[in-house]
Amino acid sequence: MATIIVGMADLKVAKAPDILTTLGLGSCVGITLYDKINKAGGMAHCMLPTYKGFEGQSIAKFVDSAVIELIKQLERLGIQRRSLVAKITGGAHMFGGNANNDLLKIGERNAAAGLAILKQLAIPVIAQDTGGKHGRTIELIMDTGALKIRTVGLGEKFI
């Protein structure tokens, strides 16, 4: 079993018995896709909602382009799109302050972008743990499809 780290603005796919993890999600979102038949899946750690307007930059940085790329890479492993389910985490509001400030509300927009692209691609979102004021570290366990969430001060849970 290997634990594969997904960096910021990065995405990776893996099969059982491996674990995909990304550390310290704040306003970034972590999106995972999983196929229980093949026990395989993918994870993306995205910073901004949409690729539109940023063409030429890394596609893993943006929610919409990262989800599309994850699906492509999973299809290359022989996985069908219709067997995938999604989980979405992160999108926190780490600093208080001006509620009308676009940058500080980015977490919310990232989470909304995730839900929108997954709906458009007809991939069901079976669990969501977004928002709040805290960071999250997530692990997608390929054997079971469980997603473990670790926080500072708020403990651990599975979704």
Add this chain to the structure above:
Amino acid sequence: MSDEHESILTKHLDVFKEIGNIGAGHAASALAGLLNRKITMSVPEASVVPFSEIVNVLDGPETLVAGVLIDLSGELNGYILLLLGMEDAMSMVAQALQEPRRDTSEPTFELSHMEQDTLLEIANILVGSFLSAISSLSGLGATPTVPQLAIDMLGAILNIAMIEYGQIGDSVLFLNTKFSDMDGDINGHFFLIPDYNSYKILLESLGLEG
């Protein structure tokens, strides 16, 4: 676009180092008053760090840190993010309050209101000093807003810096300033995060580009 951004910043690191120097000089004397002891500062380092490596600056993305974010508005818009390792933050707080230093590794560790306010005041001094250095060199005025404190994983706190820079490129300008007193060193990590337009204005006003 991202390569261009990185090479422009890299070319002018000495200028940002000088900003750090002037700022740290102001901060050292202000801190000495608050902490009741002589503070010396060493020459800061300025670097352009890719997103993928930035979390290694302070022992990895899950390290517990204190982050203070200050909103800038005026001729220069954007943010200054100050990061302090939890040990460093608490040792400054303990000195300012003249209390024994607390163990930050306890699972129930949490800051009291008094400690939070003290930490914000320290951050105010550090960021204010840094900001006045930028203003005096660039001639640009910027008013800082009330600072916001977050104590959490390093990666989560850094997201905000990277998201703003993420719209320009894949790396961020980073200034590390070291303050020393009788008990040891304290590192203050500054991230200067101008918004997209202010980034250009700043470089032009410093006489660097444009």
